[in-house]
Structures are given as C-alpha cells and as structure tokens.
Amino acid sequence: MGRLVPAVTRSLDILELFLEGDGTLSAPDITRRLQLPRTTVHELLGTLVARSYLVPAPEQPGRYRLGVRNYQLGSxxxxxxxxxxxxxxxxxxxxxxxxxxxxxxxxxxxxxxxxxxxxxxxxxxxxxxxxxxxxxxxxxxxxxxxxxxxxxxxxxxxxxxxxxxxxxxxxxxxxxxxxxxxxxxxxxxxxxxxxxxxxxxxxxxxxxxxxxxxxxxxxxxxxxxxxxxxxxxxxxxxxxxxxxxxxxxxxxxxxxx
The missing domain is CATH 3.30.450.40 (GAF domain)
Structure with missing residues (x-):
C-alpha cells in the first residue's frame, strides 16, 4: 500500500467521530479529541461542508452533523x-x-x-x-x-x-x-x-x-x-x-x- 495522505486521513478521522455520541460536534470538540491544530480543523471542516459531507446542525450554532453525501455513498x-x-x-x-x-x-x-x-x-x-x-x-x-x-x-x-x-x-x-x-x-x-x-x-x-x-x-x-x-x-x-x-x-x- 502507498503512503497515506495526511489531509485525507484527518478528514476521515473527523467524519468517523460522528459515529459516536449524538451525532453532532463543534470545531473545539474535534480539535480536542484529535489533537489537531485549530486552523487545520477549521480548514478541513470548511472543505467537508463545501462537499456536503458535513452540514451545520440546525438550531445548534457552531456544531455540525453528517451531510447527505455520506448517505449517498452508503446507499x-x-x-x-x-x-x-x-x-x-x-x-x-x-x-x-x-x-x-x-x-x-x-x-x-x-x-x-x-x-x-x-x-x-x-x-x-x-x-x-x-x-x-x-x-x-x-x-x-x-x-x-x-x-x-x-x-x-x-x-x-x-x-x-x-x-x-x-x-x-x-x-x-x-x-x-x-x-x-x-x-x-x-x-x-x-x-x-x-x-x-x-x-x-x-x-x-x-x-x-x-x-x-x-x-x-x-x-x-x-x-x-x-x-x-x-x-x-x-x-x-x-x-x-x-x-x-x-x-x-x-x-x-x-x-x-
């Protein structure tokens, strides 16, 4: 197997966090749990939101939940x-x-x-x-x-x-x-x-x-x-x-x- 791409690995690590708990997380939650730089987390979140893998959680400012793209892939x-x-x-x-x-x-x-x-x-x-x-x-x-x-x-x-x-x-x-x-x-x-x-x-x-x-x-x-x-x-x-x-x-x- 070839070299793992760090940015892709971190993105997948973020998505997999949503398999636990109530399915919503904030940027500080992710930063703390993955021990990543805050700037890196915000950049990755922005990319995942732009591609519909994450969306802002309704009525929960600053928190995110899984987006429709995950459902499409799973389907x-x-x-x-x-x-x-x-x-x-x-x-x-x-x-x-x-x-x-x-x-x-x-x-x-x-x-x-x-x-x-x-x-x-x-x-x-x-x-x-x-x-x-x-x-x-x-x-x-x-x-x-x-x-x-x-x-x-x-x-x-x-x-x-x-x-x-x-x-x-x-x-x-x-x-x-x-x-x-x-x-x-x-x-x-x-x-x-x-x-x-x-x-x-x-x-x-x-x-x-x-x-x-x-x-x-x-x-x-x-x-x-x-x-x-x-x-x-x-x-x-x-x-x-x-x-x-x-x-x-x-x-x-x-x-x-």
Whole structure:
C-alpha cells in the first residue's frame, strides 16, 4: 500500500467521530479529541461542508452533523452489496431453468465488471469468473448498460475514438456502436454474437433499482454450438424475466428500459 495522505486521513478521522455520541460536534470538540491544530480543523471542516459531507446542525450554532453525501455513498455501497447477493440468487434460478451460464454485471467507465456468475452444467460452457472486467461494447451486458446511459454521458465515455476489438466481430466504430445501442433501446434486450469470445453468444436484459435507474444487467451466455435464432429468442425472454425479478428484489416497481 502507498503512503497515506495526511489531509485525507484527518478528514476521515473527523467524519468517523460522528459515529459516536449524538451525532453532532463543534470545531473545539474535534480539535480536542484529535489533537489537531485549530486552523487545520477549521480548514478541513470548511472543505467537508463545501462537499456536503458535513452540514451545520440546525438550531445548534457552531456544531455540525453528517451531510447527505455520506448517505449517498452508503446507499451506493448497500445497493451494490445487495445487488451481488441478490444477483447470485437470481442467476442461480435462471441457470437452473436454462442450464446455461448466467452473469450479473455492472458498468464502470467503459468496462463491465461481473459481480455474480452461475455456471452451466454442460461440459462445453463459457469460461469466466466473477470479478472479471471486459470492454463494455464487446459484451451483451455492457451494451445493455451503455444503451441505458443519457446521450451526453455515452458520448463522454466512448468519444470518437476507435474501440478495442476482442474478436473480428467486435464493434470498433463509435457510430456503429451508437446505432446498435439505439436498436437495443427499442428492443429492451441486448445480444452479442462472438464479439467477446469467438465461441460464445450472449443475450442480456437491464436490472433497475428502486429509483428506476439501470444499475446492472443480467446475461445468459451460450456456446455457439448450442445457439440458434429460436434459442436466442427463448433466452432473451428468460434473461428479461430474470432481470425483472432481480429488479423487483431491489425495489423496482415500474417498467421501461
């Protein structure tokens, strides 16, 4: 591990003090308990307030309490923790129905990270692992997640640069990718055929949280020796059903891509 940054460490020390007592502290309280210079404490408090990690306590002049940013970070952590656990359960149910490999993945920048995986029982199956990272535009889960982004955010992520190819079938032109994503938004499911692995085709559907935001995608991966158009339609419906179930478990009650 690299060198710890003193200012960051002190800021976190301040925030962790609010886990105790009634949840409010003054600058003198913090100065005394952390044995820091008064000027340093005031500078750190000013920064934490400016970033909404702390706010002045109502009707308690000179005292502070935790701000909304801590709640947002905690909610995101809880959301992803629940997502991995619930995703594994739903993936298991889907895999038992179709006997193919099922993944749940999230989007990070221009990559997808698989947070849950359940294998097929077939001897011939997709080789992968939870925690693996792949270029989003080469996968069905990634294209599903990219299709859910607002246009400006999508542009910021893919820009106009040539995209990395994993196989000869990978989409490398940003405009071609945008056209593919438009089709995915219309259909509500995504597919990729030998774009990340020349031996595999996949279908995916979106997973939403309680606020209706797409937070993940669930995919079913099939070796090309078992792939047909009819099988693809069947698995697309099953992926959509599984993604809807996972969305329900995360608190989603609506519809839409």
């Amino acid at each position: 995101r952590y809880a959301e992803q923790f629940d997502l991995a656990a619930e995703g594994r359960q739903v993936a298991q149910e889907v895999a038992e129905t179709c006997d193919e490999t099922v993944h749940v993945a999230i989007l990070e920048d221009t990559d997808v990270i698989y947070i849950a995986k359940v294998d097929s029982t077939h001897a011939v199956r997709m080789v992968s692992a939870a925690g693996r990272r792949l270029p989003a535009h080469c996968t069905s889960v990634g294209k599903m997640l990219l299709a859910s982004l607002p246009a400006d955010e999508l542009d910021a992520r893919i820009g106009g640069r040539e995209l990395t190819a994993m196989t000869p079938n990978s989409i490398t032109d940003p405009d071609a990718l945008r056209a593919a994503l438009a089709g995915i938004r219309e259909r509500g499911v995504a597919a990729e055929h030998q774009e990340s692995n020349t031996d595999v085709s996949c279908v995916a559907a979106p997973v939403r949280n309680g606020a209706g935001r797409v937070v993940a995608a669930l995919s079913i991966s099939v070796p090309v020796i078992r792939w047909t158009e009819q099988r693809g339609e069947e698995l697309s419906g099953l992926a959509a059903k599984g993604a809807a179930e996972l969305s329900t478990r995360l608190g989603h009650r609506g519809a839409g891509l």
